[in-house]
Amino acid sequence: MVSGKLTNMSTSSSTPQVVTRFAPSPTGYLHIGGGRTALFNWLFARANGGKFLLRIEDTDRERSTPEATAAILRGLTWLGLDWDGEVVSQWDRRARHAEIAHQMLARGTAYKCFSTQEEIAAFRTQAEASGASYAVFQSPWRGADPSSYPNAPYVIRMLAPRTGETLIEDQVQGRVVIKNETLDDMIVLRSDLSPTYMLAVVVDDHDMGVTHVIRGDDHLNNAARQQMVYTAMDWAVPVWAHIPLIHGPDGKKLSKRHGATGVEEYQAMGYPAAGMRNYLTRLGWAHGDMEIFATDQAVEFFDLKGIGKAPARLDFKKLENTCGHHLSMMENAALLHELDGYLVAAGVVALTSGQKDLLSRGLYCVKDRAKTFPDLIEKAHFMLISRPIVADEPAAKALDPVSRGILKSLTPQLQTVSWTKEEIEPILNQFVAQNGLSFGKLAGPIRAALAGRSTTPSVFDMMLVIGRDETIARLTEASA
């Protein structure tokens, strides 16, 4: 499933093609912020007829798990973000990373450093003790004569410029200038010959032909160091776009205490994927006043210019509202199919084929009013239950003796009417008129009888959906 091989993805030189990538580390589920980063990359690639690649950054062997990779792929799939080509494993490419590190050595843009971790720690504590609040580590091996090299383990460090500044032309953040003196000679190859992230990410992005790096702005500072690697190798620097992170409702970085942080949790809560995509797209990106849009519209209009600079907070009310629009826009077949996925994700029992049949007949009267799948199921309750109907408390109150009497005298009149709204409606209107009732006095008990609930879709719709026989049976049962 995950491969370190690279199929020929570099673009032919004549037609420069947009290539984006999402590169999560497999240490847990797909975070909602990661999901949005992936979404932006996907949208940008699709908007430009380019490719969206996926790479798993699994060089941290301690924390990377295959389960996490699987969870991330599931989350992306649920969000509808399809990637091009094979999933690349960064770990599988470690030989290539080491090769580049040695090329840097040969080019004189990197050097061997024999300082031990203890020596580095000592350097820092000493720097702090001597007043300096913090100091970037300066390796004594920088510029050392190779004849003085001991026979000991070493790391390969980038020979970073100590003066001047590095310019990041960021499509979201604008022009960012970082003084080189604040950057250290970062390690590119560890003493166990494994690559560090800073090296691997550049080598992989280059080899994969990535043209646009769209990622969280927690990487903005890293971009400067990574750009040095591109320069050291004479590689073309990609277009940078560092997008702000998502925050919780309180403005703090989104974390578990805010509730759901995993994409799959949102599936389990019953948000439709299209609504989730719409909401996440609008979170930090805007195209004028456009709020509700289908995914192909988002693809049509998405651009880097529309991305905002400030972190956005998650707003569940707006998420729900957006999802409500999408639920009502969805085709029945697609909706039913996704409903199945929700039931599995939520660990709820699947629907019987009988229930599905009724649902597809009656979806029209519930999908406009539901915001999430559990919401939809509650509103479709009358379609999913079978007799005897159990009334909840408010419904039971609506079935007092007087109301039962009303239902009892109504029922015979439904026996012969043709079963359309046009025919049923006059019968009920006539009935309330003859008995000096308000329509509400009749509708309440009907709701209770048919659905066992006090809030339901229109009584006409319910009658139509479950049919004459079932309607009469439920009314009879309730009025007994």
Next chain:
RNA sequence: GGCCCGUUCGUCUAUCGGUUAGGACACCUGGUUUUCAACCAGGUAAGAGGGGUUCGACUCCCCUACGGGCUGCCA
């Protein structure tokens, strides 16, 4: 500590030197009504603070405050 980024209604945002600062969610009021939702009409609500630049700043510059990030042989 140092460096980097950010700051428009409660929230998501529009605005790209001249607007009664617009839209959406949420909230409130009224209408419709068969409950809920929806819908229609209306309403409350914003440029963090302070200095500049300018005829004129939400918009450009500086400072402060607040929030976030980076500062690893993590990614």
